Amino acid sequence: DAGVIQSPRHEVTEMGQEVTLRCKPISGHDYLFWYRQTMMRGLELLIYFNNNVPIDDSGMPEDRFSAKMPNASFSTLKIQPSEPRDSAVYFCASSSRRASGGSDEQFFGPGTRLTVL
Amino acid sequence: GENVEQHPSTLSVQEGDSAVIKCTYSDSASNYFPWYKQELGKRPQLIIDIRSNVGEKKDQRIAVTLNKTAKHFSLHITETQPEDSAVYFCAARKLGQFYFGTGTSLTVIP
Numbered sequence: 439d440a441g442v443i444q445s446p447r448h449e450v451t452e453m454g455q456e457v458t459l460r461c462k463p464i465s466g467h468d469y470l471f472w473y474r475q476t477m478m479r480g481l482e483l484l485i486y487f488n489n490n491v492p493i494d495d496s497g498m499p500e501d502r503f504s505a506k507m508p509n510a511s512f513s514t515l516k517i518q519p520s521e522p523r524d525s526a527v528y529f530c531a532s533s534s535r536r537a538s539g540g541s542d543e544q545f546f547g548p549g550t551r552l553t554v555l
Numbered sequence: 556g557e558n559v560e561q562h563p564s565t566l567s568v569q570e571g572d573s574a575v576i577k578c579t580y581s582d583s584a585s586n587y588f589p590w591y592k593q594e595l596g597k598r599p600q601l602i603i604d605i606r607s608n609v610g611e612k613k614d615q616r617i618a619v620t621l622n623k624t625a626k627h628f629s630l631h632i633t634e635t636q637p638e639d640s641a642v643y644f645c646a647a648r649k650l651g652q653f654y655f656g657t658g659t660s661l662t663v664i665p
Contacts, residue, residue, distance in 0.1 A: 533653075542648060
């Protein structure tokens, strides 16, 4: 397996533009997580899905952020409109659960470094 | 939810010495505790983990201990090397969600 795949790896955009980040989880994993990492706030959970259903989106900063998981192999995180304070590294991660026959381990993608000017 | 606290936030050790990072958690329903290493500009990488039915686990120079009664777990790195320098995160998994500590920046001085 190629691991968790994210695209783009780097994104530079201007304030007010729409940004879409993409993630392909590890095949067979039924949990998908979106995190944001900054120096000031560390690693923050934005939202996570189980079997393509959003379970907890309490970490999504505001209505400008939205996430979807239309199928088991693809998820998007969208920011519209983007603001400079959204600049961060966004990680996607996936896992399964031992209780459901998986392994519990969570693996991170390489991240998308977003810069909003 | 769950609250994971991690200490210290920074740690400097001489090469060859041991390093210990400690975490506490609040919810006894948490049952899986991974540790991640993150080098500058890279993704967090799982280095060792432990489940709630185990008290200790070791992998070469790295070990993790878990005290369920006290709700704390620790990462031990022996014979530290410069390449161990990184940020280390602990986490606790409760049901499906992972709760992360705030990270420890470890510097190994040659």
